[in-house]
Amino acid sequence: MTLADGIWHQIFDFTDYGQLLALVRNSLVAGVALGLVGGLAGVFVLMRDLPFAVHGISELSFAGASAALLLDANVVAGSIAGSLLAAGAIGVLGARARDRNSVIGIIMPFGLGLGVLFLALYKGRAANKFGLLTGQIVAVDTPQMSWLLGTSVLVLAALAVMWRPLAFASADPDVAQARGVPVRTLSFAFMLVLGLAVALSVQIVGALLVLSLVVTPAAAAARVTASPVLLPVLSVLFAVASIEGGILLALGGSIPISPYVTTISFAIYAVCRVAGRLRNRRWGARRAVVREA
């Protein structure tokens, strides 16, 4: 066997696939929930220009999860606690966009540092440690599953209630405020929802790669549509395709799940970018006609 063959088999190996599939049933179900949550939250992350906040929150989520691992507590709960703390701090201290990025820049390394400390103190399986940063697929057991699904339902319900005013406040804050939309309250509420969404995504793709679930699918969708219906639908489809595809491909190989998820998610974005360019050319042609008229 050549070296290339060896590497190839580490990445793709489909022997005993049927038995392996049964092991990750929980993960596949969780993947759909995460796709919904990440895809929908991502739409507002784009509108509100919050990708950096997503990254900041995920590092504190990682710190919370590793603290839970060290204390032998529920890792999902720990990750949610860390997330909410970070999201709340960013929401309170960084209401204005200019302040926000420096607040995130300060919180993020602190969270990562804490996480590294807790992991260094942890004496359990090394795979648990690595999984928090780069993702894992078989880690979702039944009690964690209830946490994941419960939190997903909470996030989806919150988004359903505030979708319209949140979209108004995100896209057009000045007029929204004039129309009596509680812009600040919504901004804070969305940070908390985002915190939960990030904590969920950390469970599958790991803290370092959350952006591939919460930003990339929405950004890809935004390349091909501006419809307020089609945009979230496509974003969710892209997110679900990335996770489920990632889980199914990672199953046979011996490397973590995240490279599969991020590669699929990035490939979708690349395709949408090209498709979007064609759409824009059509609008560009329309404008040229208008100008000549």
Next chain:
Amino acid sequence: MTPIPRQDGPPVVTLRAAALSYGDRAVWSGLDLDVRPGEFLAVLGPNGAGKTSFVRALLGRRPLSGGTLTVLGGPAREAARHIGYVPQQAALSAQALLRARDLVRFGIDGHRFGPRLRTAGIRRRVDEILESVGASAYADVPLGMLSGGERQRVRIGQALATDPRLLLCDEPLLSLDLNHQRAVTELIDARRRSHGTAVVFVTHEINPVLGLADRVLYLARGGHRVGTPDEVLTSESLSRLYGTRVDVVRVRGRVVVAGAPDETTGPPHHPEQAHETDGVRA
């Protein structure tokens, strides 16, 4: 002077001895003013004279430091539903994610929580509004790809979406060329004539609305003047307002103010509004 179409009914805006200050610095004070239905009030003045603060006060977003303000007979905050607001042109962060029709739709039901029901009627309404401001042709184009003039038409459609009784425009002509300036002011003028909507129109440049304004509120540091354009825009009136020699010259139907200490004759010191195209067009 064109006759004011409809001035019956109670005033839409009433200010009595109104004052507004930032800390110790009084922006304006002793302001008495009624804006009647169908009236076009142009708010003029140099930068820093409190034009934008005036808008924010009418929107209920900035409390007065003295005197009283009522909008439609009550506190300004409670009138939000009846005010159509056209903000200063600024690039929206989500321009690529929003079509012209979505912006108009926000004006109708964007403030409501919960899922959206009965959408067909609202969609029809959005189409009617877009038609009425001449924006149907680009209803489905993302805002980021519209020109400044096109976007401003959509903005006015959004402001008119709720059948407002007061239209509050903050520098709606900034960075528009003359044709678009005329188109935008005509839309606003048509509305007040057909529906008796009162118009408060903040501008640093009187000439585009000279033929439309019934009255002028001229704000300057240290005072203000209220009256018809002919009363306020004279050398004598503005010299007294500024406390120094100011010349107002009328040249071929245009008003030119010369010598005002902090007056700008050209565009104001707003950063040039870049036309965002999302890198699509050169």
